[in-house]
Amino acid sequence: MKDKEKIALFIDADNAPAAKIDIILSELARYGVVNIRKAYGNWKSPCIKPWEDVLHEYAIQPIQQFDLTKGKNATDIALVIDAMDILYTKDVDTICLVSSDCDFTPLVTRALADGKSVLGFGERKAPMAFVNSCSKFLYLDEMQNQGQTKQKSEAHIKCDTKLMNLLRQAVEASEDDDGWAQLGTIGSHISNHASFDQRNYGFEKLSDLFKAIDSFEIKKSGSVFWIQDRKRAKLAVV
Numbered sequence: 001m002k003d004k005e006k007i008a009l010f011i012d013a014d015n016a017p018a019a020k021i022d023i024i025l026s027e028l029a030r031y032g033v034v035n036i037r038k039a040y041g042n043w044k045s046p047c048i049k050p051w052e053d054v055l056h057e058y059a060i061q062p063i064q065q066f067d068l069t070k071g072k073n074a075t076d077i078a079l080v081i082d083a084m085d086i087l088y089t090k091d092v093d094t095i096c097l098v099s100s101d102c103d104f105t106p107l108v109t110r111a112l113a114d115g116k117s118v119l120g121f122g123e124r125k126a127p128m129a130f131v132n133s134c135s136k137f138l139y140l141d142e143m144q145n146q147g148q149t150k151q152k153s154e155a156h157i158k159c160d161t162k163l164m165n166l167l168r169q170a171v172e173a174s175e176d177d178d179g180w181a182q183l184g185t186i187g188s189h190i191s192n193h194a195s196f197d198q199r200n201y202g203f204e205k206l207s208d209l210f211k212a213i214d215s216f217e218i219k220k221s222g223s224v225f226w227i228q229d230r231k232r233a234k235l236a237v238v
Contacts, residue, residue, distance in 0.1 A: 004032040004033050005031050005032025005033070005093040005094050005117075006032060006033060006035050006091060006092045006093050006094070007028055007031060007032050007033060007034045007035065007036075007092065007093070007094045007095075007096055007119075008034075008035065008036035008038075008083070008086050008090065008092045008094070008095055008096065009024075009028065009034050009036060009037045009038065009060075009096045009098070010038055010040070010079050010082065010083050010095070010096065010097050010098070011037075011038065011039035011040065011051070011060065011098040011099075012040060012041070012075055012076060012079060012097075012098060012099035012100075012101075012102055013039045013040060013041035013048045013051040013062075013075070014040075014041045014042070014045075014047070014048060014073070014075050014101075015099045015100045015101040015102060015122075016051075016098045016099055016100060016121070016122065016123075016140075017050075017123070017140055017141070018048075018050035018051040018053070018054055019050065020121070020140040021054055021058055021060075023140065024096075024098060024121050024140075025058065027119075027121075027138065028096060028119070031094060031117075031119070032093065032094065034096070035092070036086060036090065036092070037058065037059055037060040037061060038060065038061045038062075038063055038079075038082065039051055039055065039060050039061070039062055039063065040063045040065055040075045040076075040078055040079045040082075041062075041063075041064075041065060041075055042064070042065055042066055042075070043062055043064055044066075063078060063079075063082070065078050073102065075102075076099070076102040076104070079097075079104075080104065080106075080107050083095060083097075083107055083111075084107070084110070087110075087111060087114060087116065092116065093116065093117065094116060094117040094118070094119060095107075095108075095111045095116050095117070095118050095119070096118075096119045096120075096121070097118065097119070097120050097121070097134070098120075098121045098122065099120075099121075099122050099126065099130075100122040100123040100125050100126045100140075101125065101126070101127075102127075102130075103127040103129055103130045104130050105127070105129045105130050105133045108120075108130065108133040108134055109133055112133075112135070117135045117136075118133070118134045118135050119134065119135060119136050119137075119138075120134035120136070120137035120138070120195065121137070121138050121140055122137070122139065122140060123139060123140055123141040124139055124141055124142070126139075131195060132194070132195055133195070134195040135191070135195060136191070136195050136196075136197055137195040137197070137200075138197055138199065138200065139200050142200065142202075151201070151202030151203060151212070152201045152202050154212055154213055154214065157201065157209075157212065157213055158213065158215065163201070164213075164215070166190060166194055166196060167186075167190075167209075167210070167213075167216070168215075168229055168232075170186045170189045170190045171186055171216070171227050171228070171229050171232075172229065172232065173189050174186045174189050175228070175229075179228050179229070179232060179233050180219075180226045180227070180228050181226065181227050181228070182224060182225070182226060182227075183206060183207055183210070183224070183225035183226070183227055184224070186206070186227060187206050207225045210225075210227055214230075215229065215230055215231065216228065216229060216230060217230055217233070
């Protein structure tokens with residue numbers, strides 16, 4: 001039996017919602033065991049009192065950082081230093097970063113270069129460079145108490161050019177000679193080059209997202225879903 005993935009969790013308490021800690025840990029449990037749990041901030045500040053209230057319940061180690069210089073954030077610097085130390089001194093498979101305001105892109109790219117997976121959690125205001133660099137990133141401000149998001153309409157999805165291009169390219173790269181692609185292969189292709197998660201659009205499964213878009217045709221063979229780009233299929237016929 002393969003050992004469970006070892007995960008190190010780093011929380012920027014100044015820039016993350018404590019109310020979502022259940023969702024974060026529940027998601028991480030799908031990947032492995034969170035052996036290291038640290039939260040950084042000025043614990044004398046009333047702004048992060050919600051995090052202080054959950055530290056003991058979730059066995060999170062608080063790391064104190066005083067606001068020594070106005071306008072400068074010592075919290076994210078301390079977080080990066082600790083994360084780099086752990087990368088080189090501890091046996092971890094995955095790094096998890098919880099933050100919305102700080103851009104941890106250099107840390108993410110360094111961890112990826114070392115063969116680690118990087119999971120990110122934050123709100124929509126998180127820097128896109130940080131979001132896109134992660135192996136996977138989930139938006140906490142859109143997740144409800146049950147861990148679900150409100151589903152986006154087909155019109156909203158089709159207006160998202162970046163998403164539509166990502167889906168079409170993944171289908172095209174995975175399709176067979178008849179223009180059909182297995183859903184599992186599509187998902188693997190997407191995860192290899194994008195921090196995509198269908199739950200950010202309100203769909204629990206990737207198949208549900210494809211079903212919501214009439215640009216794709218879906219069929220099922222046994223337990224396997226197959227996807228076809230309707231536009232490409234029509235061009236092939238012509």
